[in-house]
Amino acid sequence: MQYIEHKVGELVVSQRKSDGYISATKLTKAYEQQVGKYRNPNQWFEKDRTIEYLELLFSKTGIEVYDLVQKKGEGKSREVWIHPKLAVSFAMWLSPEFEMMVSEWVEQWLFTGQTPTQEPVNLHPYQRVWYERLMMFEQKTTLPKGTWCVFEEIGKLMRKLEAKGAPLHDRATVDGSVGRTWCHWLRKNGSDTDFEQYIHCYPDSRGEQLANIYPYELLGKFHEWLEETYIPEKFPEYVRKLVSPEECKLISEAIGYEIKPIIKRLKSSNSSDNNN
Structure with a gap:
């Protein structure tokens, strides 16, 4: 990653050249x-x-809010990066004074021929995040042989x-739900779950997360468990929290099991009526 370093007093403020x-x-x-005055962002x-x-x-650029404001790192090392217009x-x-200064930084950066916006991707947000994760996985991850x-x-x-046009919320991580439930099932059935891990990268504020690596001998058992246990028993409860009633119908058709939507109750207006 290349940066433009802006000297402000004794400190340096970084700007990414790429975006x-x-x-x-x-x-x-x-x-x-x-x-000499504290400001809480x-x-x-x-x-x-x-x-x-x-x-x-977001409407103008097609860039999701979590990508307009990007949080990198954890704890005291966490750093927030924001879109140049932002x-x-x-x-x-x-x-x-700072408005004038940053405006000049952005103008100078634009003169280099870069563009401050990403090309909108004509995908549902869930599909976009999923494909970005796939791309990052292929670029950054090499699992050990036999895993x-x-x-x-x-x-x-x-x-x-x-295929059924059944999108999920863009923050959904089905693989995370599957992974947690799969490990719980393994422990329940007496298996050791102290597995090797790899760093899985997200294209948003979730950053880098550790995920398990499994040996090939568990692969057949995993797919059997996925089809016979997770999808019919666990997936409906997980996904119904993230989608609309209409999307529940589409997902039910896709997996062959009913997804019952969550019915949100309207607040009673009796109390307000009684005050009139």
């Missing part, structure tokens, strides 16, 4: 050092105006859903 994203974390620290992110701006920027709005909240992982093997179920 123009600016480190809001470092920008805030630079402001605090210069002014969460206050800006929670403002109604900021939320409205994020929605407008960075100008954020700097405006800090001070007029497999749940993410690779769950593809058949995903293709069933895709």
Whole structure:
């Protein structure tokens, strides 16, 4: 990853060359050092105006909100990167001087011939996230010979859903649900679950997560368990929390088992009527 380093006082604020994203974390620290005043970025992110701006920027660029505001790392090392257009709005909240400064950074970056937006992908959000994960897996992951992982093997179920036009919420991680339930089933049946792990990469704020690697001798047992136990017994309960009643029907057709939608009860208006 290549960066443009902007000197602000004694600190350096980084900007990614590839997409123009600016480190809001470092920008805030630079402001605090210069002014001697603490600013909590969460206050800006929670403002109604900021939320409205994020929605407008999503509509214009097709970039999901969790990719407009990207969180990298954990704990004290966590760093927040924001889209260049968003960075100008954020700097405006800090001070007029910082607004002018960041505006110039973005303009200079644009003159290099880069573009601040990603091309919208004509896929449902779940499909987009899934395919981005597939691409990152293929680029970054090489499993040891004689092993497999749940993410690779769950593809058949995903293709069933895709073929029926049955999308899931973009934050759904079916492979995560499958992996947890599979390990629980193995332990329940007396198997050792102290498996080797690999780093699985997400294209959003979830970043890098550890996932199990399994030996080939468990592969047949896994698919038998998936078809006979997880899909009919566990998957309906998992997926119904993430989709609409209409989508429940589509997914039911795709997997051959009924997905009962969650019926949300409306709040009673009796209390308000009684006050009249």
